[in-house]
Amino acid sequence: MSYFPSIAAIRSASETISQVASVTPLTKSNRLSDSYEANILLKREDLHQVRSYKIRGAFNKISSLTSEERENGIVCASAGNHAQGVAFACNHLGIKGTVYMPSVTPKQKIEQTQMFGGEWVDVVLEGDTFDDSFKSAMQFCNQNNKTFIHPFDDPKVIEGQGTVGLELLQQFQKPIDYIFVAIGGGGLASGLLGVFKTLSPGTKIIGVEPEGAPSMKTSIDNNKNTELEQIDKFIDGAAVQKVGDLTFEICKENLYNMSLVAEGKVCQTILDLYNRDAIVVEPAGALTIAALDAYAQEIKGKNVVCILSGSNNDITRTAEIKERALLYARLKHYFIVRFPQRPGALKQFVAEILGPTDDITHFEYSKKSSRENAPAIVGIELKSPEDLQPLIKRMKDNNFFGDYLNDKPDLFQYLI
CATH class of the missing domain: 3.40.50.1100 (Rossmann fold)
Incomplete structure (x- = not known):
């Protein structure tokens, strides 16, 4: 090694x-x-x-830079935490830094980075992942003769x-x-x-x-x-x-x-x-x-x-x-429910299909059409995972069942 x-x-x-x-x-x-x-x-x-x-590694690395490297400034890429450590170090040591972060970085991390860095740090949002930001940061770093502060792969x-x-x-x-x-x-x-x-x-x-x-x-x-x-x-x-x-x-x-x-x-x-x-x-x-x-x-x-x-x-x-926690615990479930286009269909669904402890947490109904049934996307929260199969059986027995979405990730992401 x-x-x-x-x-x-x-x-x-x-x-x-x-x-x-x-x-x-x-x-x-x-x-x-x-x-x-x-x-x-x-x-x-x-x-x-x-x-x-992240303050530990960032400060240790930046503190080790030569006078020339400090004068030229530094660049980093980060999903958020390394960025804050670098920003804090730049402000503390008076070194100009440019921080690249993915565009999907939580707002809180972006604002904290700007706060810790103050006038010493510029934040650039680039790409959808850390790896996207990393590539852009490296390109900027090489073009401007700056020192790159790697978030993890540096002694x-x-x-x-x-x-x-x-x-x-x-x-x-x-x-x-x-x-x-x-x-x-x-x-x-x-x-x-x-x-x-x-x-x-x-x-x-x-x-x-x-x-x-x-x-x-x-x-x-x-x-x-x-x-x-x-x-x-x-x-x-x-x-x-x-x-x-x-x-x-x-x-x-x-x-x-x-x-x-x-x-x-x-x-x-x-x-x-x-x-x-x-x-x-x-x-x-x-x-x-x-x-x-x-x-x-x-x-x-x-x-x-x-x-x-x-x-x-x-x-x-x-x-x-x-x-995400409810989905993982098998307590939150999404369905396409086919409601008959007649008065009282929703009331029947609530009274006869849902269990006594089931709760509707999402409901998106399509416009009425000339068809016999109109679909709705329905999210239901259960008290126990064991309540799922009885619920599906009641939906099928009464002709409400359209599709179960939890096991169809592509369709789930598109509809929910």
């Missing part, structure tokens, strides 16, 4: 970032500990000034992220059996591996990715850094089409395992953390906790750390988060 983060370099990074990044808390979750019969600890990286661990960035591992060992004096870490490009996981493979080799580090963007797992399975053609962009902080070359080699050789989590499960985890623990996290920040179910038996009686990587969540996404 050509590069592996050294303890000396990570300790040096810890000194560098101490002027801007305080040590984040490591707290026990009584709820999760009771649920999994384990000692579940949360590393609160969501509590940085920029609300994510200084990796070493900065590795300071999380040093803090964990200082904060928890007993052996840490498992660490769950979200993987986007792999910078944080690589930094943690640099610490634990040297200082606590018995600790098992598990990388967690969204099911819709399994770039690291796919690469490890292929034994080659592989670019995905398409990804689900919802978990924006961990949605990259290709991980770093450096981070791939480090993770491939040293991760204990990779785990994939459905986006809907992540959404339910976000809601649980907010409603039950008063913790606000972004989708990527909930990945590690959402992965615990898959290891429930293995982690019993163990000391387990889940890294909450960030809390830059836009409140306007709440409706979509709830919707």
Whole structure:
């Protein structure tokens, strides 16, 4: 392996970032500990000034630049959190920066980047994914002789992220059996591996990715850094089409395992953390906790750390988060319902077809026509997944059933 983060370099990074990044808390979750019969600890990286661990790597890298590089200015590409870390560092160090972000980046992350950067940072929205922004940023960077601050595939960035591992060992004096870490490009996981493979080799580090963007797992399975053609962009902080070359080699050789989590499960985890623990996290920040179910038996009686990587969540996404959670739990269902064009058809549907605890949450009726039946798109929320088949049977028996949309993703996306 050509590069592996050294303890000396990570300790040096810890000194560098101490002027801007305080040590984040490591707290026990009584709820999760009771649920999994384990000692579940949360590393609160969501509590940085920029609300994510990205300040660590960004500041460590930018602080290492030469006077000439600082004078020429820097460029970065980011799905949002790295952008805020870079913006903060630029403002703090007085370095001009240009930040490229996907056009679909949540508004909250864009505004925070502009706020942290102030007059020192220009924000450019380009492309639909991080990878689109990355390509545009690299082109601009090369044309203008600026320094690129990579969000994950850079030794200084990796070493900065590795300071999380040093803090964990200082904060928890007993052996840490498992660490769950979200993987986007792999910078944080690589930094943690640099610490634990040297200082606590018995600790098992598990990388967690969204099911819709399994770039690291796919690469490890292929034994080659592989670019995905398409990804689900919802978990924006961990949605990259290709991980770093450096981070791939480090993770491939040293991760204990990779785990994939459905986006809907992540959404339910976000809601649980907010409603039950008063913790606000972004989708990527909930990945590690959402992965615990898959290891429930293995982690019993163990000391387990889940890294909450960030809390830059836009409140306007709440409706979509709830919707995805309900769909994943099989509690929200969409149908094309064929209503007979006669008086009382809707009343009959409500009174005789719906169950006593079923609730209509979406209704879109087409214009009347000369046909015997007119279709409507109907969303129904159930109290239990077991209520679905009886509902469909009643719809079919009474000639209301047109089609079930949840299992038809292309049609679902088009109609809903």
